[in-house]
Amino acid sequence: MSDAPPGDVADDAARRIAWAARGMPVLSSIQEGLTARGALNGLRIGIGLVLEPKTANLALALQHAGAQVSVHCRGRLTTEGVARALEAAGLQVYAERAATQERDAELARGFFQTRPDILLDDGAELIRLAHREHPDLVEDMLGAAEETTSGVQALRVMHEQGVLKIPVIAVSDSRIKHLFDNVYGTGQSCVMALLDITNLQLAGRLVMVVGYGWVGQGVARHAAALGARVIVSEIDAVKALQALHDGHRVQSLSDAAPDVEIVFAATGVAGAVTRAHVERMQDGVILCTAGGGAFELPMGYLNALGTATEVRPSVTEYATPAGKTVLVIGQGDCLNCSDAEGNPIEVMDLSLSLHAFAAEGIATEGRNRPPGIYPVSPQIETAVAQARLRHEGATLETLTEELFAAMHSW
Ligand SMILES: NC(=O)c1ccc[n+]([C@@H]2O[C@H](COP(=O)([O-])OP(=O)(O)OC[C@H]3O[C@@H](n4cnc5c(N)ncnc54)[C@H](O)[C@@H]3O)[C@@H](O)[C@H]2O)c1
Numbered sequence: 141m142s143d144a145p146p147g148d149v150a151d152d153a154a155r156r157i158a159w160a161a162r163g164m165p166v167l168s169s170i171q172e173g174l175t176a177r178g179a180l181n182g183l184r185i186g187i188g189l190v191l192e193p194k195t196a197n198l199a200l201a202l203q204h205a206g207a208q209v210s211v212h213c214r215g216r217l218t219t220e221g222v223a224r225a226l227e228a229a230g231l232q233v234y235a236e237r238a239a240t241q242e243r244d245a246e247l248a249r250g251f252f253q254t255r256p257d258i259l260l261d262d263g264a265e266l267i268r269l270a271h272r273e274h275p276d277l278v279e280d281m282l283g284a285a286e287e288t289t290s291g292v293q294a295l296r297v298m299h300e301q302g303v304l305k306i307p308v309i310a311v312s313d314s315r316i317k318h319l320f321d322n323v324y325g326t327g328q329s330c331v332m333a334l335l336d337i338t339n340l341q342l343a344g345r346l347v348m349v350v351g352y353g354w355v356g357q358g359v360a361r362h363a364a365a366l367g368a369r370v371i372v373s374e375i376d377a378v379k380a381l382q383a384l385h386d387g388h389r390v391q392s393l394s395d396a397a398p399d400v401e402i403v404f405a406a407t408g409v410a411g412a413v414t415r416a417h418v419e420r421m422q423d424g425v426i427l428c429t430a431g432g433g434a435f436e437l438p439m440g441y442l443n444a445l446g447t448a449t450e451v452r453p454s455v456t457e458y459a460t461p462a463g464k465t466v467l468v469i470g471q472g473d474c475l476n477c478s479d480a481e482g483n484p485i486e487v488m489d490l491s492l493s494l495h496a497f498a499a500e501g502i503a504t505e506g507r508n509r510p511p512g513i514y515p516v517s518p519q520i521e522t523a524v525a526q527a528r529l530r531h532e533g534a535t536l537e538t539l540t541e542e543l544f545a546a547m548h549s550w
Contacts, residue, residue, distance in 0.1 A: 153221025163485035186256030212251035215239030264291035282506030285498035325359020327485030333480035343367030351407030358533030436473030
């Protein structure tokens, strides 16, 4: 990501990790409790989250609590300096920014040789890989936690089909995660990443948001706040109606394709934007993903054109047979993670604090739980919310006996 000499890269990463730590008071307070209770002491924890300064702080907090921490991350989602800084801090790091697909697979094999007891995953990539290629390891694992919507969705299918062999805590399903991380965090970071990468302005542009779930709502809100005219495409009529009530135009991507200037895919579903859609789009249209990954865009079709040119860092231009150009940001990966520094520090403080608690919960409960998907407990959600509220100097109304009685009377 940087042309600076290695020493500078490591220094820069160390400063970025320290900067993130300053904005993560909740994780920092949890770290003390985790260390004191000792449940993670000596356990092997494997982390598969996007490798950037905030997740580095989670990894360091778990190490501080006595765990042996290993990290694997796909090349495009790795911040090189952060990977090397964690290595220097004594973690086992299997992540290289420049890794090819083959090298990533090799790094993943090295990661699994650390025989993690617990996996903290994003997109269920490691959990799926472990079940496919390392069933012997899965037998011995205590469990896992999953960060994102599409990961939990895949794990539910695995469970329905009877192939999931470990208990997984669905961090993604927690209100603390999707209400803040997906809406405010991803909304802000994806829109800002697009603007930073392209140096364009959003005001007055016609922006299509494909999918109006948590992420789509956040992207639409942030784009509209910067003056974009937002169109939402949905397959769910109620979500589409919600978009309409939020003040956005609602139109299918097929219908709006000729008019849109920028497209954010935010569905988590493969093939949300198709070749047929792209062929109807105007010259110079910009495509990017805020959702699950490059699989939402027709990257196979675009790459097969054989016309890809990097016209600016993180911006690839494709010439189509119809004589038009299509611009893709960050090779179609989630642009906030692959080509920017991920979600804002405050929201990641919340999400990663849930992971820290989830790791402790798996350490203490994992062996007693049959395979399945488990929620983050309401007590943990409340503890994380309260820690943040305390930090902000906010106060809560007391639920008095009178109020409780009033709420439970008829
Ligand atoms: N980039 C990030 O940092 C980040 C952060 C959080 C979540 N995510 C990912 O973003 C994706 C969306 O997450 P979410 O929490 O908003 O999920 P969600 O399930 O709340 O929303 C997805 C929406 O897409 C709609 N949809 C599905 N296919 C569609 C299609 N072809 N056309 C139009 N609409 C379609 C669904 O009806 C749904 O409303 C997931 O893959 C999630 O893992 C990314």
